[in-house]
Amino acid sequence: MSTILPITEARAALPKIVQAVNELYERYIITQKGKPAAVVMSYAEFESWQETLDIVSNPQLMAALAQAEEDLAAGRLHTYEEVFGHPQPEAA
Numbered sequence: 001m002s003t004i005l006p007i008t009e010a011r012a013a014l015p016k017i018v019q020a021v022n023e024l025y026e027r028y029i030i031t032q033k034g035k036p037a038a039v040v041m042s043y044a045e046f047e048s049w050q051e052t053l054d055i056v057s058n059p060q061l062m063a064a065l066a067q068a069e070e071d072l073a074a075g076r077l078h079t080y081e082e083v084f085g086h087p088q089p090e091a092a
Helices: 005-023 043-057 059-073 082-083
Strands: 002-006 027-032 035-040
Touching: 002 005, 005 027, 005 035, 043 059
Parallel strands: 002 027
Antiparallel strands: 027 035
16 A cells, blocks of 8 residues: 655655655655655565566566466476475475
8 A cells, every 4th residue: 555645745754754665665656736756665675676577578588487387287397306306405
């Protein structure tokens, strides 16, 4: 969920906004003259969005994902040991 703030309020509350987006992963939509103008989100979330956009805009990666989904649906699977040549390590 996002909080909508006019730019004048956002300017005055910027330190609190930055804290909220970093600690609580909140998002703020900043308006200017009543219309959405910008979004404030954590840098970690921004990086995640960027990575997602990079993947979905890469036709080769999308084709590989589609192939993987087909393989999974058809039961074309390999065990960890078949792929890596040794049993899967125990989780710590």
